Structures are given as structure tokens and as C-alpha cells.
Amino acid sequence: MSELKKDITLVTGIGQMSTTLLGTGLFMVPAIAASIAGQHLLWAWVILLCAVCPIALTFAALGKRYPNAGGASYFVKKAFNSRLERAMAWLFISVMPVGVPAAVALAGGFAQQILPAGLSDPISAQLLTVLLLIVVNLAGTRSSSRLQTAIAIGIVALVVAFMVKGSVGTEDVTLPKLTSTDFVPIGQALAVMFWCFVGIEAFAHMGEEFKNPQRDYPLAILLGCVIAGLVYWAFSVVVLKFGAYGTSELDRSSIPYIAQLLFGAKATLLISVMGFLACFATINLYTQSLSRMIWSQAREYKPQSPLAKLNRKGVPLNATLVVGVVLALGSVAGELSGVDLEVFLKLANGVFVVIYLMSMFAAIKLLSGYYRGLAFVASLVCLSVFGFLGWAMLYALGLFCLFWMVLSHSPAISEQPTD
Template sequence: MDQGTTPPAPDPAPYRGPGAGSRLTRRKPVERLITESGKGEGGALRRSLGVWQLTSISIGATLGTGIFVVLGEAVPEAGPAVIAAFVVAGFTALFSALSYAELAGTIPVAGSSYSYTYATMGELTAWVIGWCLILEYGVSVAAVAVGWGQYLNELLDGTIGVTLPDALSAPPGDGGVVNLPALVVVLLAMVLLLGGARESATANAVMVVVKISALLMFCAVAVTGVRAGNYAPFMPLGVAGVNVAAATLFFSYIGFDAASTAGEEARNPRRDLPRAIILSLVIVTVLYCLVAAVAVGAMPWQDFTGSEAALAGIMEEVTGHAVWSVLLALGAVVAIASVVLAVLYGQTRILFSMARDGLIPAVFSRVHQRTGVPRANTLIVSAFCGLLAALIPLGRLADATSIGTLFAFALVNVSVVILRRTHPRATRGFRVPLSPLLPALGFAFCVWTMTGLDAVTWTVFGLWLVGGLVIYFTYGIHHSRLGRPHEEAR
């Protein structure tokens, strides 16, 4: 076997199997997770991705709507202290990123935190995490696609003087009938994914270069309009405002874990997955803080209210020429399309793992022999996300995504500590320093950030969890492969 697929060394007291406890707490042995890596119904995923492609997947899934669109929603909540809010959200993500890096290097499979919790906390917890990941990935694809439509209108207006009517560019509730551009970008991403993991990763890498260049261009141009007075008072809405803004901006960091969903398509996952996760988060955090600092310095924070394409507006105001805002809008269109592509990829791979375990229908784990892609999975997920993007407003989608992600991240930090105890001698490509202190801080930051979300978001999250539990107890628990005697012997 290659370095990426070598099972962990057996421990002195290995896990005795799901029969040792209730069905709800049965755990999937780490060795079995590794053994099943890459295998699906009728075919197998292909190991074709290197460290830079994996890093691009995480950057592609992260860097986009958060800075291009959600910034306009967060600045009115914190004022110039939105810079501090980005730092707080970044620290929340950092501690969890370290835990993800260790787990991805220890259990390099496609299921991300779903698989990690299956090995450490049991099936019910794994299902809840998988259900939260559907919220994180599936719903965020829709939220990001909505932002793409907003910048597409900016681009069309600046180039040919035409904008799509609200009826075709906004969902019901935002003055429209259907958000057609949001649906289109999801379908375009679907076409790229159907071509194969390596092909779609290459396309994503090109788009990542374009969007980083666009943000650096914004900073270079907009810095000429920075006024010191725009930073005072720095924290007009107090610490509470920073907390609320950090909860909103955490949406901007969702996606750094996307590389972990490529664990079964990475050439050397134990080495490359931890590097990709940490490197992508560092690059994204630096860019976010830089762009936020320039943006609030170039435009009074009160003027951000209702500005969904804030960066493009700043460019035009600072320079007095529409050409710069058009160039930024072009970069944003490419940037946000990259997020849709990378996040949609992650969602399909998580569902692939859940289906392989029997918790959802087997169609999601069926791999096309020629392309090595879970084709039916990709088609179904794209249709679902496309409909959400076309019919649901952005703000509610972003908040719902954040709470699901924070919940999953909190339990990933717990999983690191548990796996250290149950598999102390497992091969690890990376180890979280100062464990269990840093994982504990990661857990605490996630919980604290969740308190900044409003009651409506918590209600939606609660209803989502209830719906997920209904599906698990009516389908998943009865079809779980871990619960079948002949599967236990494998």
C-alpha cells in the first residue's frame, strides 16, 4: 500500500465493535474506514490530487461570498471593528482547522468530520454531524450562488448597461420570482464535476488565482481612498457588535475543511491534507483582514447598510471610473463560481461516505467507472442546491449554514481528544500542539460564536436536527452496514 492508505497500527486495547454497546453508540473502527477508502458501488474514486490542488479546493470553497457579499452585512453590525470580528472568526476557525488537520492526516477518507465522529463518538453522533454537513455544504452552495447573481448584475451593468430584472434575479421574499443566475452557476459547476475530480480541480485552481488577484487589485486601488477618520470610533457598537459580526462572518471561513472531503482522491493524504487545510486558512485569513481594513477605511461604515456588492461600489467611488468596479465584479463572478464548484464537490463526497455506510440510499455511493465520479450523487445534489439558490434569500441561508458548521466544528475538536485516547499509536500526518488545550479552546470558541446567532436561526437549526433524526430513526438505523452481522465480519 502507499503511504496514504496504510492503516493505523493496532492499539493494545482495540475497539471491540458495535456489539459492545447500543446501536446508537456503535463506532466504526478506524482500520475499516481506511480499508474501505475509495470504494463505492460499481467503481472507485481515483487518487489524482496533489497538495496544491487540495489547497486550491479549500481556498476555492472558502474565499468568495464572505468577503464579496457578506462583508456588506457584517460592517453595520460592528462598524470598523469588523476587522476584529474577522480575527475572532479566524481564531474560531484556526483551532478547529488544527483539529481537522490531525484527523485528516489520521483518517484520510472522504467523509470529513462525519467519518471522524463515526470512529470516535458513534453512529448517532456521526449522523447528526453528517446532517449538519449537509446544511454546511449543501445550503452554503445555495447561499454562495445567490451572491454570484448579485455580482453578475454588477458586471452586466458595467459592461453592456443591462441588468437582469428582479423577477429573474431575486428569490421570492426579495422582490423576485426566481434567482435564475444562482441556478445557472450551480448547473455549470455540476457539469465541471461530472468531468472528473482532476479536471474540476484544475478549473478550480485557475479560478482561485483569478479571485486572489482581484482582491489584491482591490486593496491596491482602494487604499488610495482610505481616510483615518473612517476608523473612529473603532467599536461603535461595542463588544456585543463584534460578537454578532463574528458569527455572521464565520460564514466567510466555511470551506477550509473542504480538502478533508478529498481524502480518498489525494495522492498522499496523510502528508498533504494537513498542509492544505492549514495553508488555505492562513492565506484566506490574511486576505480577509487586509480587504476589510481597506474597505472600512475607504468608506464610512454607516454607508455599508444595504450594500450587497460593497467592494465594487467602493472601487467606483474611490476612482470615479466604472472600469475598476467592472474588473472587480468580473473577479467576483469567477471567485464565487469557484466556491460553488468546490463546496458542491465536498457535499457529494460526504454523501458518498454516508451512503457507503448505508445511512442514506446507495445511489449516492454509485461511482461511474469511466470518470470515477459519483454521477447520480452529483446530479441529485446539484438539483437540490440549485432549487434552494433560486428560491431562498441569502441572509437566512448564510446564518443557517454558520450554525450547522459551528456545531460540526465543535465536535471535531472533541473527536481529536477521543482519538488520541482510543488510538494513541495511530499513524498521524500532523498532531495538534498542546492537546487537549487547543481542541478545548476550539470547542469553546465555536460555542461562544454560536451564541451570537439570533433566535430564528436557532429555531431553524433545531427543526433541521429534528428532521434529520426522523430520517435516521426511520431509515438510517435500519440500513446501517455497521449493524449487519455479515458486514461486521469483513
């Protein structure tokens, strides 16, 4: 078997896209951003949603025209050359040591509240999370996407319950007045909030597995982004209303804090389960996309490699196992190092900004008319986020340059565009 199974429908695609964007971000980003921008967080969401639209539309156009498991790196290959494609592929894979373990740590934190005493230490909880990821991924795309759709429905229901029980009114959603000094904290908040829409590039790897990629893939991206954006905005309103931000502890536990405030201690177990599932959904898609990136590179350049093999369910078996091992090692190293999760988040954001930016450059060359204009606007958005991230961009730029130089010595790589 050399082709991935086409098991993703429009509904399950929307479920995967929305849970990927919500996942870990919902449990930490609104509160962290509120600590930076205060009441002006609502303006920050408006700006971010407007800024993300051209990026999402451009990815939708690229995925509709070029559905491939290689995702962003494949778009770059079609526009430029194989050397740049492989540099992009390795850059995406490099997010494993920083971005995904941070998400695993957050999921493990919720799992600790559920697991029995003997398995509730941080490392055990994280390793069990990774094991569950591998099991779900090897079960096939259909099972995985159905699970994520159910999680998406649960997340939306949770936020709606917060708004209803919290008696959110029109005064709570009114945008505050802006002054010239407010744009600095809003910009700083946006640099963190960009994490909430990291996942569009990962979803690009799933285009080849849609039953009808021409129709359903673009709609899944757009509707998934809209749903996620509305949920983020709604939860931010609740965070601001109840002051669930401002300290390191509140920034990391805003949802449990609000749940206990509104529903009492009886909600603790439910929130722990929902928190774990939401975080799991994000990591699940990244596990899928990373394994497919590795598989697509092996299929293209070393088709006889064990990494190019699929199991009976059409899943890249060995590539998935490799991702699992790296995640496990990265999670243990991250836990033992004691590095703050916010540092990992910023480093990962730097990688994703470069991937988004190169994808937009590819779109400018590959697309035409309206979509080429959108890609140009999206490139400017990515460059703006690039500036806000500051020092964190050095990690991504350093790795990209390293991969580019190393791959210059590979005789198998063409410098010509592959049309």
C-alpha cells in the same frame, strides 16, 4: 470503480481551500460586519483568526489520520457510533436548501451582468450557474481544483490592486483603542464573520482524493486559512478606508463600489467576472463535498445503490446530479420567496457550528496530547459562536434532533464506536 481518484496536490489543495473560504464571503461579509462593528472590525478579524486556528489545526489532524470522503461525519463515526454519524451526514446535507442557494443567488447576481438580455433574469442566471457547477464537477477533481487555484490567484491580485491603488498606509491598519462597550458589537460581528471560515468542514470530504494526504492535506488547510484570513483582513481595511458599508445596498456591493471609485466604470465587467468566479469557487467545493457525502453514505450502507456509482473520471455521477437538482429547486424557491440572504446565511451558520462542534468532540476522543488540547479549545470557540447566533441555532438543533430520532428506528445502524 469504487474508489475516488487521488488527483489533488498541495498547490491545488491550497487553491481549493482558500477560494472556498473567500468566495461568497469576500463580497458581503466584510461590509456587513463593518456596519455592525465599525472601525473595530479590524479587532474582530484578529479575534476570529486566533479563534479559527485551533479549529483548522484540529481538522488538519483529523484529516491526516482519517482521510475519508465522509469528512466530519466519518470522524464522528470513528469516535462515537454510526447513528450519530448518519445524523451528522444528513445535517450537512440539510445545508443545501439554505446555505448553498444563498451563494448561488449571489453568484447569479454577478452572472446577470455578463449574460445576454434573454438570460439575465435572476432565475435563469442561477439555473445556468447550477448547470455550470454540474459540468465542472463531472469533469473530475483535477480540472475543478486547477480552476479554483486560478480563481484564488485572481482574488488575491484584485485585493492587492485595491490596496495599492487606494494608497493604504500604516494609519489605515492601526488597531483602534478598545473599551468595554466595544465587545458587544464585535461579538455580533463575529457571529456573521464565522461564515468566512465555513468551508473547512467541507474540505474534510476531499482528504481521500489527495495524492499524499498525510503530508499535503494538513498543509492545504493551514495555508489556505492563512491566505484567506490575510485577504479578508486586507479587504476590510479597504472597506473601512473608503466607507463602503453602512447601508443594505453598500453591504452587498462593496467591491463594485470600491472598484468603480478606484478604477472607473471600465472595471465593472472585470469585477462582475471576478465576483462570479469567486462565488462559483465556494459553491463548487460544496457541490463536490455534498455529492461525496451522499456517495460515501451510499457506499457504506447501500453499496448496490445507483448513488454509490462513480463515472470513468472517478466522480460520483448520480450523487452529483441529485445535488444539482436540489440546488436548482432551492435556488428557484429562494428567489420566489424573497427571503433576505442574511437570514439564509445565519441558518446555514447554525448548521456548520453544530458540525464543527461535533467534530471537535470527536477529536477530543480520537486525538491525544497537544491536538486533544487544541480540540478542547476549539470546542469552546464553537460554543461561543453558538451563543452569538441565538435563534438561528434552532434550525440546526431542530434538524439534528429530528434526524437523530428518525435514525433510531433504522435497524442497519450500530450504536457502537467503529474502531
